[in-house]
Amino acid sequence: MRAVRTVAVNVFRESVRDRVPYNLVLFAVLLISSSYLLGQLTAGQDVKIIKDLGLAATAVFGLFISIFIGIGLVSKEVERRSIYALLTKPVSRAQFIAGKYAGLVLTLAVNVGVMTIALYAVLAYMVWTEPPTIRAGWDAPGIDPALLKAIFLIFIELMLVTALAIFFSTFSSPILSAALTFGFVIAGHFNADLKNFDKVVSSRAAAMLARGVYHVLPDLSAFDVKTEVVHGLPVTAGYLASTAAYGLAYVAGLLLIATFVFSRRDFK
Amino acid sequence: MTPAIRIEELTKDYAIGFWRRRPYRALDRLTLDINPGEVFGFLGPNGAGKTTTLKLLMQLIYPTSGRAEILGRPVGDVAVRQRIGYLPENPSFYDYLTAEELLNYFGELFGLDAVARRKRVTTLLDRVGIGAERKLQLRKFSKGMIQRIGIAQALLNDPEVIFLDEPMSGLDPLGRRDVRTLILELRDQGRTIFFSSHILADAEALCRRVAVVAGGRLAAAGRLVDILAFEIHGWELVMSHVNPEMFARVTGVVRRATEISPERYAFELSLDQAPDRVLSDLTAAGAKLVSLNPMRDTLEDFFMRRVAEMGKGARAPLAEETDARG
Secondary structure, three states: OHHHHHHHHHHHHHHHOOOOOOHHHHHHHHHHHHHHHHHHOOOHHHHHHHHHHHHHHHHHHHHHHHHHHHHHHHHHHOOOHHHHOOOOOOOOHHHHHHHHHHHHHHHHHHHHHHHHHHHHHHHHHHHHOHHHHHOOOOOOOOOOHHHHHHHHHHHHHHHHHHHHHHHHHHOHHHHHHHHHHHHHHHHHHHHHHHHHHHHHHOOOOHHHHHHHHHHHOOHOOOHOOOHHHHOOOOOHHHHHHHHHHHHHHHHHHHHHHHHHHHHOOOOO | OOEEHHHHHHEEEEEEEOOOEEEEEEEEEEEEEOOOOOOOEOOOOOOOOHHHHHHHHHOOOOOOOEEEEEEOOEEEOHHHHHHEEEEEEOOOOOOOEEEHHHHHHHHHOOOOHHHHHHHHHHHHHHHHHHHOHHEEEHHHHHHOOOOOOHHHHHHHOOEEEEEEEEEOOOOOHHHHHHHHHHHHHHHHOOOOEEEEEEOOOHHHHOOOOOEEEEEEEEEEEEHHHHHHOOOOEEEEEEEEOHHHHHHHHOOOEEEEEEEEEEEEEEHHHHHHHHHHHHHHHHOOOOOOOEEEEEEOOHHHHHHHHHHHHHOOOOOOOOOOOOOOOO
């Protein structure tokens, strides 16, 4: 556990030194400037748009961090040959993968946490400045705790994407890893369509293939409850728990395979 | 006595080529024992299989066949890494860390507590001569300074066995001297040191026993003096006050005469010629002795000859096996 924690803390330190937190400044600027502009243009809908924008930006910014840092976590160590000294310390290859993963998840947690605070701060400002008559027309409260449900599932999705990026980077180049991860993320968001593919095709083989792909690819659309939350629709605790369990099981599976692949790799 | 390092029939094949993959044997059935407390030189020209061997011992690559043990434990045992240190060839670390942070990071992995770590890091940085640069990020370090921090991290856990891959690489003469002194200090403390080098003077200055690899195969192993003594191939006689008339006395006996300066010549004699007869002939004619030395192969010559015999990169089997057990 000590080795995993130590490697994780170093990943976090590297991301800070690589100026990853600068994205938070961009996020804050985007959110504040949008709220100002929307306040000039719309009446009543602005808080909904800000929530939508804030959640979408959290997901997109997180996605970029997951993929672009995730694909480099292993490959950068190999390219700069720092892995030679590291893996000859009392660190197993499984601990190395777990530590790298935990470090990036920690980075993501801090980023998502700060973005959440920024979103709530902007919403609080809007609640404070909007007249009560307009606030009365909102679907959901301005400072809505339900947003945390969406952010929670965004975070689980980012954990899954990070595991995908690390998994691909254990056996392929950074560019290929990025392409594969992006491909899986895009396919993952449309994966639910494959589940019912048999209703739109007559070929039994094609339907079975689609069903097989559905089970292999992650179903990322399950993690997207932004629309429900913004419009004040219910998202049950049971749904959150089962979706999180699905995501974490997928993460565990990916990390196990990544460790298996990485443990057999020669560092020439 | 259990050897500190035991290598048995260690072999590594790589697949090379893009379309038609074919095996390339980087290391071929290497067998060696290294005793506790000795400085063992692992020598060979570039591409001989030295780094491959070290990487196999460090489990950075896996053997095709054969096995190795360090301190009686299989090399794959993570626990054994608590007791060893390793300096990779041309080391590279995290350029965003300072020297102090790097050693702290590795110290944490070894389980050193904060107090022990601080003390050890300070001592080591001072010992390798970069104490003043402890707060400097590694991206600002020169190659020699990186080599020094590499040596420091290899000693962080006070290891019983230390593996150094080309430890003098990138160092200036002063740095080389420092590292030699450090290796001898470690030897005096009872540490086992296994170092690879193609710089032969380092081996001659530090090692009692060496192994020479060429073309992925063990070319020779044993005491350095035995390897070199075996390779005496003639005599060099240096005389002063030599004039051209004296040459008639030694014609047919001397293999080559080289003028060093006016009236000062170096005469090369083959091994079967008695140098005392030539010496007495020349001194009788008025010449004076400056020096008489056996002409031995340097390890450089040894490498070159072995490589030539084995065919460069051919990885051909040796004509005879060399027993490398210490």
